[in-house]
Amino acid sequence: xxxxxxxxxxxxxxxxxxxxxxxxxxxxxxxxxxxxxxxxxxxxxxxxxxxxxxxxxxxxxxxxxxxxxxxxxxxxxxxxxxxxxxxxxxxxxxxxxxxxxxxxxxxxxxxxxxxxxxxxxxxxxxxxxxxxxxxxxxxxxxxxxxxxxxxxxxxxxxxxxxxxxxxxxxxxxxxxxxxxxxxxxxx
Amino acid sequence: xxxxxxxxxxxxxxxxxxxxxxxxxxxxxxxxxxxxxxxxxxxxxxxxxxxxxxxxxxxxxxxxxxxxxxxxxxxxxxxxxxxxxxxxxxxxxxxxxxxxxxxxxxxxxxxxxxxxxxxxxxxxxxxxxxxxxxxxxxxxxxxxxxxxxxxxxxxxxxxxxxxxxxxxxxxxxxxxxxxxxxxxxxxxxxxxxxxxxxxxxxxxxxxxxxxxxxxxxxxxxxxxxxxxxxxxxxxxxxxxxxxxxxxxxxxxxxxxxxxx
Amino acid sequence: xxxxxxxxxxxxxxxxxxxxxxxxxxxxxxxxxxxxxxxxxxxxxxxxxxxxxxxxxxxxxxxxxxxxxxxxxxxxxxxxxxxxxxxxxxxxxxxxxxxxxxxxxxxxxxxxxxxxxxxxxxxxxxxxxxxxxxxxxxxxxxxxxxxxxxxxxxxxxxxxxxxxxxxxxxxxxxxxxxxxxxxxxxxxxxxxxxxxxxxxxxxxxxxxxxxxxxxxxxxxxxxxxxxxxxxxxxxxxxxxxxxxxxxxxxxxxxxxxxxxxxxxxxxxxxxxxxxxxxxxxxxxxxxxxxxxxxxxxxxxxxxxxxxxxxxxxxxxxxxxxxxxxxxxxxxxxxxxxxxxxxxxxxxxxxxxxxxxxxxxxxxxxxxxxxxxxxxxxxxxxxxxxxxxxxxxxxxxxxxxxxxxxxxxxxxxxxxxxxxxxxxxxxxxxxxxxxxxxxxxxxxxxxxxxxxxxxxxxxxxxxxxxxxxxxxxxxxxxxxxxxxxxxxxxxxxxxxxxxxxxxxxxxxxxx
Numbered sequence: 001x002x003x004x005x006x007x008x009x010x011x012x013x014x015x016x017x018x019x020x021x022x023x024x025x026x027x028x029x030x031x032x033x034x035x036x037x038x039x040x041x042x043x044x045x046x047x048x049x050x051x052x053x054x055x056x057x058x059x060x061x062x063x064x065x066x067x068x069x070x071x072x073x074x075x076x077x078x079x080x081x082x083x084x085x086x087x088x089x090x091x092x093x094x095x096x097x098x099x100x101x102x103x104x105x106x107x108x109x110x111x112x113x114x115x116x117x118x119x120x121x122x123x124x125x126x127x128x129x130x131x132x133x134x135x136x137x138x139x140x141x142x143x144x145x146x147x148x149x150x151x152x153x154x155x156x157x158x159x160x161x162x163x164x165x166x167x168x169x170x171x172x173x174x175x176x177x178x179x180x181x182x183x184x185x186x187x
Numbered sequence: 188x189x190x191x192x193x194x195x196x197x198x199x200x201x202x203x204x205x206x207x208x209x210x211x212x213x214x215x216x217x218x219x220x221x222x223x224x225x226x227x228x229x230x231x232x233x234x235x236x237x238x239x240x241x242x243x244x245x246x247x248x249x250x251x252x253x254x255x256x257x258x259x260x261x262x263x264x265x266x267x268x269x270x271x272x273x274x275x276x277x278x279x280x281x282x283x284x285x286x287x288x289x290x291x292x293x294x295x296x297x298x299x300x301x302x303x304x305x306x307x308x309x310x311x312x313x314x315x316x317x318x319x320x321x322x323x324x325x326x327x328x329x330x331x332x333x334x335x336x337x338x339x340x341x342x343x344x345x346x347x348x349x350x351x352x353x354x355x356x357x358x359x360x361x362x363x364x365x366x367x368x369x370x371x372x373x374x375x376x377x378x379x380x381x382x383x384x385x386x387x388x389x390x391x392x393x394x395x396x397x398x399x400x401x402x403x404x405x406x407x408x409x410x411x412x413x414x415x416x417x418x419x420x421x422x423x424x425x426x427x428x429x430x431x432x433x434x435x436x437x438x439x440x441x442x443x444x445x446x447x
Numbered sequence: 448x449x450x451x452x453x454x455x456x457x458x459x460x461x462x463x464x465x466x467x468x469x470x471x472x473x474x475x476x477x478x479x480x481x482x483x484x485x486x487x488x489x490x491x492x493x494x495x496x497x498x499x500x501x502x503x504x505x506x507x508x509x510x511x512x513x514x515x516x517x518x519x520x521x522x523x524x525x526x527x528x529x530x531x532x533x534x535x536x537x538x539x540x541x542x543x544x545x546x547x548x549x550x551x552x553x554x555x556x557x558x559x560x561x562x563x564x565x566x567x568x569x570x571x572x573x574x575x576x577x578x579x580x581x582x583x584x585x586x587x588x589x590x591x592x593x594x595x596x597x598x599x600x601x602x603x604x605x606x607x608x609x610x611x612x613x614x615x616x617x618x619x620x621x622x623x624x625x626x627x628x629x630x631x632x633x634x635x636x637x638x639x640x641x642x643x644x645x646x647x648x649x650x651x652x653x654x655x656x657x658x659x660x661x662x663x664x665x666x667x668x669x670x671x672x673x674x675x676x677x678x679x680x681x682x683x684x685x686x687x688x689x690x691x692x693x694x695x696x697x698x699x700x701x702x703x704x705x706x707x708x709x710x711x712x713x714x715x716x717x718x719x720x721x722x723x724x725x726x727x728x729x730x731x732x733x734x735x736x737x738x739x740x741x742x743x744x745x746x747x748x749x750x751x752x753x754x755x756x757x758x759x760x761x762x763x764x765x766x767x768x769x770x771x772x773x774x775x776x777x778x779x780x781x782x783x784x785x786x787x788x789x790x791x792x793x794x795x796x797x798x799x800x801x802x803x804x805x806x807x808x809x810x811x812x813x814x815x816x817x818x819x820x821x822x823x824x825x826x827x828x829x830x831x832x833x834x835x836x837x838x839x840x841x842x843x844x845x846x847x848x849x850x851x852x853x854x855x856x857x858x859x860x861x862x863x864x865x866x867x868x869x870x871x872x873x874x875x876x877x878x879x880x881x882x883x884x885x886x887x888x889x890x891x892x893x894x895x896x897x898x899x900x901x902x903x904x905x906x907x908x909x910x911x912x913x914x915x916x917x918x919x920x921x922x923x924x925x926x927x928x929x930x931x932x933x934x935x936x937x938x939x940x941x942x943x944x945x946x947x948x949x950x951x952x953x954x955x956x957x
Contacts, residue, residue: 025266132299132381132428133268139382142227273574273602346577347545347673374577414625414676418578421624425579425600432601434577 023049027159031133035091035120038103045130046159052183053087053155057136059094059146060106068169069150070110076152077116079176083183089118093127093138093146135164154178210249210309212239212441213365216330220321223416224383233317240314240322241438242366243357244373245305247278248290250297253305255282260301270298271429291356293373293436299428302376306439313378314440316423320416323369325362333413342415345371354434373436374422383424493612495563495643498524502567507556510690511702513652513713514559517641522563529556530571531580531599531621531634538660538686539693539784540848541669546691547578547621547632553691554656554717555619555636562614562640567606568593574602579623581605585755586617586638594622614642616713616739616757627719631661631679633691635717637757649761650708655787656715657723657752657774658691659684666783667693667849667913682720687779689772689787696772696787704764706793711761718754724775725752725760727789729768734761749775764791766800781852782909824921828939835924835936842925845918849911858930864906866899869930873899878927878935886937886945889919916942 023029029046036042054073058066073088080086092098098106103119106112112119122130131138138148152175154163163178217237225231254260254275261281262274273296279285288294297305299313306312314322326332333339359368369375426435502524506514532551538544549555560566570582579600583592587609596607621634637656661679662672666686678685689696696702704710716723726749735747736759744750752758764770772787773780780786824841827833847856850868854860858869868874877885892910896903914922916939923937 026268027266028268030266030268128379128381129300129303129428135427137381137383139379142231271602343676344673414628417624418628422577422579422600425598427600430600430603433575434601 024158024160026161028133028155028161029159031129033122033126033130035118035122036100038100038107038119039114040100048087048089049159050157051085051087052083052157052162052179053089053153053159054179055089055091055134055153055155056151057093057131057134057138057148058090059092059148060098060102061094061144062146065148065150065168067110069152070112072168072171073152074112075171076176076179079171080179080183083179086179086183087116087118088112089120091120091122091127091130093131093136093148094140095121095124095127097144154182156182210245210439211242212311212439213242214238214443215240215318215322215364215366217321220317220324220331222317222320223413224316224420233321235315235317235321237443238314238318239441239443240318240364240366241309241311241440242361244293244368244375244436244438245302246290246357247284247288247292247294250275250294250305251278251282251284251290253308257304257308258282260304265301267429269300269429271431273431274298274301275431277433287353289353289356291358292354293357293368295354295373295433295436296431297376297435297437298431299376299380299426302437303378305437309439311439311441313376313437315379316377316383316420318440319369319375319377322364322366323416325364325366325369327360327362330363333416339413339415342370346415346418374419374432374434376435376437377423380423380426381428383420491612493562493614494610495522498522498565502526504528505558505560505566507550507558508654509550509552509556510554511653511655511696511700513557513639513654516645516648517559517561518645519561520643522561522565524565524567525560526567526569527558527560528569528571529558529582530573531576532573533576533578535671537692538662538672538688539667542662542664542667543671544660544662545632545671545673547580547629547634549582549619549621549634549636553633553635553658554654554715555634557636557654557713558619558638560611560638560640562611562643564611564640565608566611567608568597569604569606570597570599571604572599572601576601578629580621580629580634581623582619583622584609584617584619584638586611586613586615586619586640588612591622592619598623611640614640615741616640616715616736616759618715618717618755618757620717620755625676627679628674628676630717630719631659631674633658633717635715637713637715639713646711649711651702651704651710653702653710653712654715655689655696655702655712655772656691656717656757657687657689657721657725657785658717659719659721660686660688662686665913679719684721684779684783687721687774687783687785689785693784698788701769701788701790702772703790703792706764706767706791706796709761709763710789711759713757713759714750714752715757716752716754720754721774721776721779722754723752723785724749725758726750726773726775727760727762728771728773729766730762730764730770730789732760732762735759764793766796767791767793778909786852825917828917835928838921838924838936839928841918842921842923843929845914845922846925849914850922853908858926860899863902863904866897866902866904866906868926868932871899871930871932872901873897874926875933878933882935882937882941883945883948886919886923886942887948889914889922890942890946916946 029049031045033045034042035045054076056069056073058069070090073090077086077088098121103121107117107119134151134153136149136151138146140146150166150168152165153161154175156162162182163175165172165175215238217235219232220235222233226233258264262276263281265274275296277288277296284290302313324331324333326338355372357368357372359372361367499521500523503526505525505527507529508514529549531547531549533545533547534551535543535545546553572580579598581594581597581599583594585592587593589609593607593609597605599605616637616639619636619638621629623629635656635658637654661675662685663675664672686693694700714725732747732750733745735744735750737744737750738753739757739759750758750760768791770789770791772789774785824833824837827837853865854868858867860867866873874885888908889911893908896905919942920937920939926932927935
């Protein structure tokens with residue numbers, strides 16, 4: 001919790017720095033949140049700037065919808081022609097259980113190619129602002145599971161949300177088209 | 188070890204971020220609480236740890252002081268991912284209140300991100316929904332007055348008042364805990380506003396949003412008669428974190444024992 | 448629901464295959480106006496293919512007006528902009544209520560599209576709103592009728608698109624929790640989906656919608672009235688109204704037509720609770736499309752309109768006069784406000800109707816409330832300077848609003864139904880020797896047989912409990928000093944005294 005307070009409070013100090021590289025006001029990279037990936041590397045979310053991103057949130061213990069979110073991200077990338085520039089990012093909203101090791105294990109089991117896939121965790125207090133930013137609703141249940149909404153976001157190189165889809169379990173043609181337009185995959 | 192380091196960082200921050208005004212916080216007991224949103228979506232009561240709650244909503248004057256100390260939160264500088272176009276638009280200027288925003292009125296048209304940042308500047312956070320709901324159940328003499336029709340009437344009276352009129356100032360009568368204005372002045376942000384997974388079509392008793400909301404599905408509403416609270420949830424669940432409205436303000440909370 | 452879930456899981460397993468096909472959408476827009484009977488590309492009845500031509504902004508109208516007929520022979524994209532506005536408005540004379548509205552009126556704006564049109568719906572929620580709202584259009588085929596796609600916070604806008612596949616007239620309403628309260632506050636309206644060939648031409652089309660309202664105070668209790676959830680759950684409305692306000696369709700605001708013209712009413716019922724027995728006194732509906740469907744019924748006196756339903760009724764006017772729209776669950780009409788007037792002008796036709804008409808005194812000047820005299824009297828009473836003339840002036844206003852519905856503005860009553868107050872031997876007798884019994888009539892009502900001016904009446908007059916002691920005193924003083932009655936005066940204190948005594952047993956004869 002404290003870490004979030006620190007971050008939000010220093011946001012005011014951080015913003016002018018971002019402004020220096022002309023980060024757009026509608027970029028999600030405005031949020032100073034640190035992500036740790038399945039290999040244990042920690043970096044600010046904003047470090048992903050420069051390449052288009054397909055982003056969602058999940059948690060590793062989820063047995064039904066979350067694997068479908070991951071599969072839908074895979075399928076969307078493929079349907080868009082496997083664009084080389086496109087990066088895929090799924091952030092856990094269960095940092096208590098989703099350790100780096102668990103994320104690595106999950107990536108292995110789902111055969112997520114580390115060249116474009118990132119599974120990431122954030123500090124507990126930073127998860128909700130990130131979800132708020134991405135428009136994801138979630139709520140932890142007493143048994144440790146989560147209720148959550150499912151959404152895929154397409155970010156441009158500067159972190160602006162270009163497209164959004166709530167269709168899970170199959171590819172959304174409009175969303176795929178947006179990915180292809182942005183990331184320029186093979187037709 | 189890590190906690191200690193953070194506490195030190197926070198102390199350092201207190202110098203940079205300290206508020207000029209001394210907002211008052213009072214301790215709240217916590218405990219088991221029959222929320223209108225059962226913890227497990229069925230009947231489980233909520234468990235609330237003791238916490239401290241700000242006695243009054245944040246005012247225009249207080250938020251103005253914050254914006255002057257942290258100009259990044261001026262309405263002409265805030266990134267659009269953190270606040271929509273109506274953010275603080277009732278103020279005469281980016282750092283002046285003007286005639287339409289009196290100092291003692293609760294600040295409204297603030298986004299969730301802005302409210303979070305303000306609370307951080309008071310070394311606090313937004314209250315959780317359960318904390319807020321539990322606090323708002325009190326009246327002048329009881330910690331949970333919700334079964335009293337008079338409590339409900341007081342809440343509903345505000346709903347039925349048109350919102351064209353100017354907001355009153357803060358400083359309504361204190362409840363049992365010494366907290367004011369929880370009901371009857373403005374809507375208030377809660378930290379986990381985006382955890383209130385109410386189906387957007389509330390008639391889906393069976394949770395048509397099971398697809399949208401993984402797991403146990405959209406929360407079913409307990410105590411349907413307690414629609415006064417239900418309407419607040421409907422309001423909060425309609426919001427995005429960047430949204431601002433003319434009737435939406437906030438107050439802050441702190442974990443007990445972590446006041447600076 | 449579980450079916451959907453199964454479907455989802457099934458599609459998930461087929462995901463890889465489905466995702467690899469990657470074919471572009473087959474649908475390519477055709478140009479030129481296709482005939483309305485063009486085969487549906489989708490094979491779905493009512494789908495006449497993709498929208499053609501430039502997008503059209505729908506004309507929305509406030510009740511009782513209906514947008515003009517659509518003369519178009521191709522499916523179009525129609526853009527509907529509807530704003531939710533929460534506002535205080537009068538629900539009756541001197542009574543205000545906070546309505547939640549689609550477009551600023553109750554019922555909400557009338558929407559008119561053509562079958563096969565693609566409707567791009569923009570729901571805006573005013574920045575001043577307190578509540579989030581959404582819209583469920585009964586004319587939409589899809590989950591929640593659009594409700595799930597249109598949940599909108601104050602100061603925001605939602606957009607969704609649907610194809611109007613079925614012709615008919617459909618209710619729309621807000622479906623945000625608590626749904627009943629949003630509807631009870633006025634959040635409903637009608638959308639008409641015209642058949643491709645259009646509707647038969649008529650001289651007048653009007654929009655009338657019934658709703659029930661639940662206020663904390665009694666019927667016509669003055670001041671601002673809040674919503675009463677308990678009464679709503681008990682289904683005991685304070686008001687049952689056409690077009691949201693008492694007097695919305697009377698006086699200057701009466702619907703109008705000329706003799707020999709055809710009139711089509713789109714009549715909806717928003718509820719939230721009551722079913723309407725819709726009737727126009729003195730008319731027979733030549734054609735009714737009951738429940739808004741396609742089957743025509745003819746020669747109908749009263750048609751049922753379910754809550755959340757609508758009907759189209761048509762008739763040709765034959766004889767001039769005032770025709771009264773009522774919910775024929777008749778206490779709702781005379782004691783809760785469900786009244787409207789259709790005023791028909793033109794030459795008499797004695798061959799069809801030669802009898803004495805019921806004229807337009809039903810709440811005659813209610814449309815332009817003038818309670819100045821009442822206010823003056825109340826003030827004078829408070830100051831202790833109330834004169835008999837003040838009382839008579841105030842009583843006249845109150846009589847017009849409350850009593851003239853039955854006893855008529857000229858005190859003549861209605862033969863064999865409502866006894867006369869004009870030159871009434873009954874009034875004179877009580878005024879002379881049993882004033883308390885006279886006062887008891889408005890306070891406690893009057894049941895059973897009474898003989899007035901030699902004619903026997905056997906009706907029920909309900910207690911006028913909404914009237915204050917003041918108002919009863921003024922009304923009675925007015926009656927005593929009008930129409931050759933014997934004169935006299937009734938004071939507030941006298942009324943207070945009678946109110947404190949129990950109601951007399953049934954049977955009016957003393």
